[in-house]
Amino acid sequence: MNRTALALPTSPAPAGHPGDGTPPHTPRVRAGRALSWAQVRAALPGAVRKLDPRVLRHQPVTFVVEIGAVFTTVLSIVDPSVFAWWVTVWLWFTVLFAALAESIAEARGKAQASTLRATQRQTTARKVVAGQDTLDFGSRLDLLETTVVPSASLRVGDVVVVEAGETIPGDGDVIEGVASVDESAVTGESAPVIRESGGDRSAVTGGTVVLSDRIVVRITAAAGATFVDRMIALVEGSERQRTPNEIALGVLLTSLTIVFLLAVATLQPFAVYSGQKQSVLVLVALLVCLIPTTIGALLSAIGIAGMDRLVQRNVLAMSGRAVEAAGDVDVLLLDKTGTITYGNRRAARLEPVGEVTRTELAVAARLSSLADTTPEGRSIVDLAEHSIGAGAALPVDAVLVPFSAHTRMSGVDLDLDGEPFRLRKGAGSAVRGWVRSTGARLPEDVEAHLAELVEDVSRSGGTPLVVAEQLGEAPARVLGVVHLKDVVKEGMRERFDELRAMGIRTVMVTGDNRLTAQAIAAEAGVDDFLAEATPEDKLAYIRREQSGGRLVAMAGDGTNDAPALAQSDVGVAMNTGTSAAKEAGNMVDLDSDPTKLIEIVQIGKQLLITRGALTTFSVANDVAKYFAILPAMFVGLFPQLGVLNVMHLSSPQSAILSAVIFNALIIIALIPLSLRGVRYRPAAADVLLRRNLLIYGVGGLIAPFLGIKLIDLLVSLIPGV
Amino acid sequence: MTATVWAAIGQFGILLVLLAAVHLPLGAYMARVYSSPHHTRVERAWYRTLRVDPDAEQRWSTYLLSLLGFSLASVLLLYALGRLQAHLPWNLGFSGLDPATAWNTAVSFTTNTNWQSYSGEAAAGHLLQMAGLTVQNFVSAAVGMAVAIALVRGLARSGTDARIGNFWSDLTRGALRILLPIAVVGALVLAANGVIQSLDPHTAITTITGETQQALGGPVASQEVIKVLGTNGGGFFNANSAHPFENPNALTNLVEIFLILLIPSALPRTFGLMVGDRRQGWAILGVMTGLWTVATGLLTWAELAGPGLAPSLAGAAMEGKEARFGLAGTALFGAATTGTSTGAVDSMHDSLTAPGGGVAMFTMMLGEVAPGGVGSGLYGMLVLAVLTVFIAGLMVGRTPEYAGKKIGRGEITLVALYVLTVPAAVLLGSAISVVTGPGLAGIQEAGPHGLSEVLYAFTSASNNNGSAFAGLAAGTPYFNTMTGLAMLVGRFVPIALVLALAGRLASQNTVPASAGTLPTHRPLFVGLVGAVTLVVVGLTFIPVLSLGPVVESLS
16 A cells, blocks of 8 residues: 555545546545555464463453363374364464454554655754743734744743744744645645634644744644644554454453353363263364354454544544544534535525616626625626626726625726716615615615515525615615525435435535525435534533433534533534644544535444444354354264254365364455445435345355355365374 | 133133233333432432432443342352341241251242252241342342343433443332332232232141141242242242142132243343344243143143153143142133243143153253243343344344444454353253262253253252242252352353443444344344244253153153
8 A cells, every 4th residue: 555644535646546536526435455465475474473371361252262272282282183173274364364354454554654644754943032921921022032942842822923934833823914725745735725814714733844934833732742743643554543343352252251151161071971971172163163253353444444444534533532432423414514514605596686687786796796706796797797696896996885794885986978977785684774875765675675675585595685775976776686695515314314314314514594494404405503602502402312311423623612512422514624623523534525524423333334234144153163063973872863964065074174174264255345334325224224134144055055055175185194 | 722722722712812912001100110310208318328329330241240249249148048047037947958958948049049958848938039039030130131131222322431320220110110019019919819918827726636737827829920920930938839828729829920920031131222123022922822732732742642651541641739729720821930030830841741741842042032031031032133134134144233332353353252151051060960969969850851850950040930840850069059050150150241241232323224233133133033943042052951851751
């Protein structure tokens, strides 16, 4: 894998990987990277090191196999036979394959970590020398005296100045200035991003490079505890702690191992009583076949690969617990703007009032917005030109009237054949006030029509923009209403339907009034909405849901989101957000794409499903192994047990050996699946259960019958078995 | 089809109709009993005597300590009654039980096992039978029900600090309000149909042919009814329900089967009502009914088809069975007594055909959950449901939940230990017995059947069933001690684990169900619990079964 560790789905595919050139921001559940022989070879030394009992002890199931393998090795030396050696070798293979699974999963993380480490070059920093008071409350800190120090010596609270071409020495918040920053080292995104003081885009990451301008940064993380440090630790797996569900499953696997240990250990007395003492070698073989070696071997690989899948999607989970919690989420809190709707409103319709023609309105709306560079303004021009065609550019002497919070209007003043011509657009009440101030009186019916249009647009979730014109000093007249609409992103409704099928409620959070919120909620198909939401409202909503036992996930970027992010069970902070938000959340999305929450939930579910599916498969396998081994053990004593040899295995010894070989090979066969995760399609729980049960439960019953029979056909060719 | 087959199907049908008719009212009544805030006057007096506060909600640990304290007192009292019998009135002249037998009997009746290593008519006087054994028949059953209700409360409650009810109140109400009224009615029905009820001593009479015979007497009906109702199984006489004074005819046979299944089959309804989702109750009942129907079908088929040399020579597998019940009645009784933790027998299970005996043994090995003992059946099945949810629940992509409770590390540890305990007792007990001198000495027949005898004994004791395969000379100090230990471990370790589980569940908040939650009331889940039960038990016991009943059956 030579791909940049954290290369984005949005980044251009590196040469040699044409298959990855997917269009930006296309939601998809990507199949995991294929397993190559090179990877397996690279992971082998690590796997061999894992055979050390002190390391293996932490995987009880595999540890039991290793003890068994040691036993059979001794037995084979003491009393050598072809059969004994074959069994012994394959028992060792079983242990090795189990170690290999974990080793391969870890190796992937290590490759990613080493690319990240490259960003951690030893750099220097220009530290501002001043008293704490000045640092905390002073201004124009960049003019103060600085001293050059190694970036490793920076402490939290230090203030540094970074200029174009310099590397930002550590994680921090921009407290002065604005700069474009190349963050590709961390995010893989090549386009530079703007970082500025005071807003929700103030956080900078150590190791990224300032491309233009100069910023003053207050350091928020000490060297060794920075974001990149944490990322390295996470992807490398060095800080990996087993997650609650993984531990619980481990308990079950251990107890199953004990059950089978009991069943096999007590079989010897029963065999002695029945008159045929069994060889320890055969009993060990039986034990290894029965204990859940498959899932025991793959359990930690599944966990590591789950984290890895998140990293591939540019999401950093600060704890594995959060990944699991993502699968359990019941409520998803999504911000309206930028997540459910495009960030900006767009002009959707032009509604002339009274006797004004649509063309008249379109011309006026276009002219009034030509100078408006906001996406809203551009969308009005687009819409108008769509109906009347492209027109002339604004004359050079046009005077722009910018929008102000005071007038709540914007527009343009033109000179039309010597007479001043004023165009205004803005909120209904503001424009009407302006019209009245020019001495105009609207006829009753026009007034009523206008009110109706404004009301209609509001009710449908849009924003009405009233357009008016004044020629000379004559009374102004109202031309009509531009319907600005929050445009719901394509495909959102389907995604929410999917989520609903998965049992997840989506809640839209917006600062809009109730009426508008309601209309957009209905259009987008969310289950609930939180209108005129303040950060406190959000927090209260999350607490209320949690007190009902539900798990809540949300995405946020601002400092005021931090309490809600901290309170939620899965809090995804946007990488563009503030350090406070990143600190509060338990995941960071490097793409800063809030809709990724949905993918995170799916990855969480996929992780749990993979564990469940392989556990079921592993246990279901045992049935066939009994049919292979038990008749083989006792057919000499009780010939009637031969009828249980339903697979017609060629000899007792080959039956036992075939079961052992199958047991080892199935681990190797399932490593790709455990790294990739089982296929997951959003569906209701009962549908998922039925499908997975059919594949992994019933499949797990049948597969070993076929596998053992096939292996037996080959094994029976070995002379001496 | 032959008449016998029709008789078997007919009996089974009548039984199901009767059980179905009382299912809803009895289930609802029991839910009310355990939820009502009121105490009767008698109960209040009893609580004052015990100096307990019946309204104090107990944490699981206190609940468990109360239960263990009560059971220890029961064991000691019963032991004393047995040992001191010679010095007590109404002893019919019997001497005291020897220490090993007294210990075994005391443990046996306190653990609701009712394994009998003594012979009722030859060792136990009326006082021991009435004040000792019958009383334990009531209270040990009430203890089992209390534990089940505590677990149900754990599932139903939300966010308590592990409080799961009050043991003394649950115990008393179970005995006085549920078992006693049904027992009175049942005793009258049995007595009216020929089960004896007197305080007469056993007397020697001379028959018309001039021979001397023991005419047995005793308060049999009153003990018989609770023996079956409380899924106890300890017979007044050695021959248990095969004895004509305990079970005179085909009608009483059916009544006894009905009483055995009555409470275990109604408890799922109580569970459904108490957790506020009746469908959960139906699902649990579905698993129990499914497993039991299959077991009954197999056992009946085994007996009717009568595989084996001796039955085919004799024409039917009637050896050791009562002609008045017929093969169908015998098989149905056998399935009921092993499917529950009753252990009463109306035939000697040693005389079941090889596959029949294997089915009886396997039904017990399931952990007696189909439908299981009073209370123990429900809590055993709920534990298996939790296990199923854990294994299968992951496959829907959520942390497994049952009845709105998350199954995490703590819960699954308790469940795993529960599932581990009884098989460990069975396998270790049997294994030790087949390779040690005193164990081998008790085995009557060599070969696979001998292994079946030992395995059956420890399966029966560890699962608190109490039925005997016969054949095994279990009255020795060795077997008395070993089976006594198996009974203690098989009863109280699981109870402690279940109560701990109940406490953990009660302190959790309930998660509301959504489309993403694994539905635990659909047929798919019912089938899954059944499959998990069969696979887990099967994988544990198949090796040893293959050397015993399987080999026998294939002969």
